[in-house]
């Protein structure tokens with residue numbers, strides 16, 4: 001059983017991450033925290049509430065940072081639409097938010113639960129996580145780990161070298177990767193293998209009902225933008241990959257690496273510079289003043305798509321049957 005706080009910016013794939021977590025018995029979803037990213041903090045928070053309402057998920061939702069640490073916010077209208085989660089018809093929100101700021105929710109929860117039992121899962125810009133580790137540094141040794149969606153070692157999706165969650169708040173990302181806690185980086189190299197193909201969509205269609213239709217509407221919209229903008233055959237379900245890994249680590253292969261974030265490059269700002277453990281000596285030529293021999297992160301490389309699809313479809317089936 002993995003006990004997680006999902007820190008997100010819904011976001012179409014964030015929504016699937018919420019459903020995957022809430023629908024799988026191996027995950028205890030301690031709470032959802034929101035962060036400005038794909039859209040304004042107001043909209044992504046409403047979207048998180050809407051997902052939970054549609055699916056009958058009763059967990060605390062705490063609103064977080066309204067802008068990145070240093071750089072101005074960059075929303076993702078071109079991919080996620082004007083609301084951050086265009087496509088499905090969203091209900092009127094009836095539930096209340098947790099009264100705490102997301103940063104305080106994260107700190108309170110990690111400090112209140114037994115040491116080594118809570119995993120943080122940031123799948124938006126890492127602003128809340130960086131603020132929490134600075135406000136209460138004891139969370140760094142207290143968490144079980146941090147499983148992030150962000151970065152890449154081969155390509156970007158905002159610029160040729162930078163992935164969105166890192167590009168939007170690179171200073172926060174650098175703080176998280178430098179933290180003395182176990183980080184698993186699930187980047188584009190992995191998530192671009194996690195496509196919601198026609199086969200997966202047909203499985204969800206066969207489930208029927210409101211939640212299944214919600215998921216199909218999500219994939220309908222994001223599938224169109226990924227086709228138009230990136231010429232993808234189907235939409236990647238980036239954020240759900242982190243949750244899938246926590247349910248079943250065999251869903252992907254990972255490799256030890258040191259990850260640093262490029263903060264200043266004219267063409268490379270927001271790039272994750274990944275030094276795999278099996279490439280000793282590369283650090284000698286970089287001159288970078290960090291210990292590149294400290295291979296603290298695990299970086300995801302290869303997805304078992306069949307396992308992933310089973311997990312996603314399984315959660316939607318279980319939620320629909322409730």
Ligand code: BDR
Nearest residue numbers: 011013014123164165238
């Ligand atoms: C990431 O950026 C967002 O648009 C998605 O929700 C995902 O977290 C992919 O680069």
Ligand code: CA
Nearest residue numbers: 011014123124
């Ligand atoms: Ca996201």
